[in-house]
Amino acid sequence: MAKAAIDYSLYLVTGRELLPAGVDYYDSLEASLSGGDKVTVVQLREKHVDTAEFLEIAKRSLAICDKHGVPMLINDNLSVALALPPRVGLHIGQTDLPLAEARRLLGPERLLGISVHNVEQARAVLAEGIADYAGVGPCHGTQSKAGIGEKDVLGPRGTREVVAALASADGKQRLPCVLIGGLNQKTAQRTLYGATSEANHPDGIAVISAIVGRRDADVAASELSSIVGAFKAQLPSDISPGKLSLFDAGKQWSDTSALLKRATQIFAAHRQSTHGPPLIQTLTSHVSSTLSANVALCFSASPIMSHQDQEAEDLARATGAVVLNIGTIGEEARRGMKAVGAAANRGGKPVVLDPVGVGASAFRRAAVEEIMDDTQVTLLKGNSAELSSIAGLSEVTSRGVDSGSGSLKDPEGLVRSLARKERCLVLLSGKVDYLSDGHLVVRVENGHELLGRITGSGCALGVTIAAGLAAACNVARGDSVKGLSTAMVRAHPQDLIPGALVGILAMTIASELAAARQDVKGPGTFIPALLDELASITPETMASRAKISVSQ
Numbered sequence: 001m002a003k004a005a006i007d008y009s010l011y012l013v014t015g016r017e018l019l020p021a022g023v024d025y026y027d028s029l030e031a032s033l034s035g036g037d038k039v040t041v042v043q044l045r046e047k048h049v050d051t052a053e054f055l056e057i058a059k060r061s062l063a064i065c066d067k068h069g070v071p072m073l074i075n076d077n078l079s080v081a082l083a084l085p086p087r088v089g090l091h092i093g094q095t096d097l098p099l100a101e102a103r104r105l106l107g108p109e110r111l112l113g114i115s116v117h118n119v120e121q122a123r124a125v126l127a128e129g130i131a132d133y134a135g136v137g138p139c140h141g142t143q144s145k146a147g148i149g150e151k152d153v154l155g156p157r158g159t160r161e162v163v164a165a166l167a168s169a170d171g172k173q174r175l176p177c178v179l180i181g182g183l184n185q186k187t188a189q190r191t192l193y194g195a196t197s198e199a200n201h202p203d204g205i206a207v208i209s210a211i212v213g214r215r216d217a218d219v220a221a222s223e224l225s226s227i228v229g230a231f232k233a234q235l236p237s238d239i240s241p242g243k244l245s246l247f248d249a250g251k252q253w254s255d256t257s258a259l260l261k262r263a264t265q266i267f268a269a270h271r272q273s274t275h276g277p278p279l280i281q282t283l284t285s286h287v288s289s290t291l292s293a294n295v296a297l298c299f300s301a302s303p304i305m306s307h308q309d310q311e312a313e314d315l316a317r318a319t320g321a322v323v324l325n326i327g328t329i330g331e332e333a334r335r336g337m338k339a340v341g342a343a344a345n346r347g348g349k350p351v352v353l354d355p356v357g358v359g360a361s362a363f364r365r366a367a368v369e370e371i372m373d374d375t376q377v378t379l380l381k382g383n384s385a386e387l388s389s390i391a392g393l394s395e396v397t398s399r400g401v402d403s404g405s406g407s408l409k410d411p412e413g414l415v416r417s418l419a420r421k422e423r424c425l426v427l428l429s430g431k432v433d434y435l436s437d438g439h440l441v442v443r444v445e446n447g448h449e450l451l452g453r454i455t456g457s458g459c460a461l462g463v464t465i466a467a468g469l470a471a472a473c474n475v476a477r478g479d480s481v482k483g484l485s486t487a488m489v490r491a492h493p494q495d496l497i498p499g500a501l502v503g504i505l506a507m508t509i510a511s512e513l514a515a516a517r518q519d520v521k522g523p524g525t526f527i528p529a530l531l532d533e534l535a536s537i538t539p540e541t542m543a544s545r546a547k548i549s550v551s552q
């Protein structure tokens, strides 16, 4: 098989020691290769046999791979690879034979892969131009390779940086790559999406235990194959800088009135409740829980405030969107957020992350890092202190968990770069709100200062935004939305900005209407008035009062 034609989608690394009791290695290999969309590349990894036995196993394995037309490689052992026909390749690690030496001994024809564990190694391998592909890992913790500790684990976002370094900045050169380490039916989807950026994308996943450890290796292989297939179906055929955009919304919404019109349509469909009120699962602080639940109800949504990891999977079947708010996060909620975020991603449901007070403590920072690693967030919302902390800027410091305001020199630049980096919508909330998908920035100048004088209004804004995003998913129901968008949400990608805008405008315009009422004397009377206005605000009112502008 010509090297260029190799399909790296599902790369099986063998591991005979991980076979379930009584399962024969050759039967398992055969099963994983049988049928339609199954394993596409095999690497023989034998750590506990001598070269002679390795060669015997390799010969029998090669006959099976040949029968299925699947390329085979040998792990580490050059002499075994050389003893086999030239269609057999070699995979080496960073501490094995140097790449140039391996190529010299193998010749130009054989497939040669190398492991990379960090950005520097990736850059070096790309610059050398010798390897045919790279194995990037460990993406997650794994029991299948000795010596991998927690500190070695890249996580989806770390993996993204390494994968990005396997393509040149001008997009002219790229090395195919597979992700490896702890990938299975639960982690593969998030990791593939998380590892994708405008710069580059993975070509597949490499697994040991997720196939070898199963009695039904054929079923395991087809499950994994369909996850990779769905991911690859989303990728544009032409990957070069700027092409692999997040939502492809930039051009479409350069016209403010078109954007507002679409937001109004989504809001109208939401109010008509064609699909019933979306269930918004809200994991939030004790302080804002009641207000958030009431805000959901007034905004034609149903609140559910569960943060139990045990029911995350069941609830995900019914939810329209989820809010992860770390306001008073403890260990139980931390576990809950991990499970709820992952389940929402699997179901293509929007996830709003509110990293309340993230700069205030190491615990909060670690919790947010963990959530963002485990979950593809759809919209990240924060004030200037919170977003600066996540972006690693020291410009604005947090004052505990309140809405520490502070002036940023370049708010548009911050939301744009953070949205690109995290591949999600980013909302910077403040007197003026800035919403970005990494390309365009929408400025929203609605709102009233009384919102800042009651507790939990920012948390409740997360709920209206989640409801707006759920509404964007609902309008796509029945349409042929091709799998998940790059934000892992089942909606037309271009509807995510107007969907989020529905939630922002509803809350900020309702606050203006409430504050203007005769019966509102201050923060105490403002709260019920805000709920009343949220319950009655119409799409027409939203359209006529919105103060938005768009910049590219």
Ligand SMILES: Cc1ncc(COP(=O)(O)OP(=O)(O)O)c(N)n1
Pocket: 011, 013, 043, 045, 075, 076, 091, 092, 093, 094, 096, 113, 114, 115, 116, 134, 135, 136, 137, 145, 178, 180, 206
């Ligand atoms: C596809 C793929 N990627 C990475 C590895 C790891 O190789 P290496 O670093 O040589 O470690 P060992 O496999 O030898 O323990 C791999 N085998 N395959």
Ligand SMILES: Cc1nc(C(=O)O)sc1CCOP(=O)(O)O
Pocket: 013, 115, 135, 136, 137, 138, 139, 141, 142, 143, 144, 145, 180, 181, 182, 183, 206, 207, 208, 209, 210
């Ligand atoms: C062999 C190997 N190499 C890794 C790397 O990061 O280089 S992780 C790994 C083990 C992969 O096994 P599993 O799919 O069972 O987690």
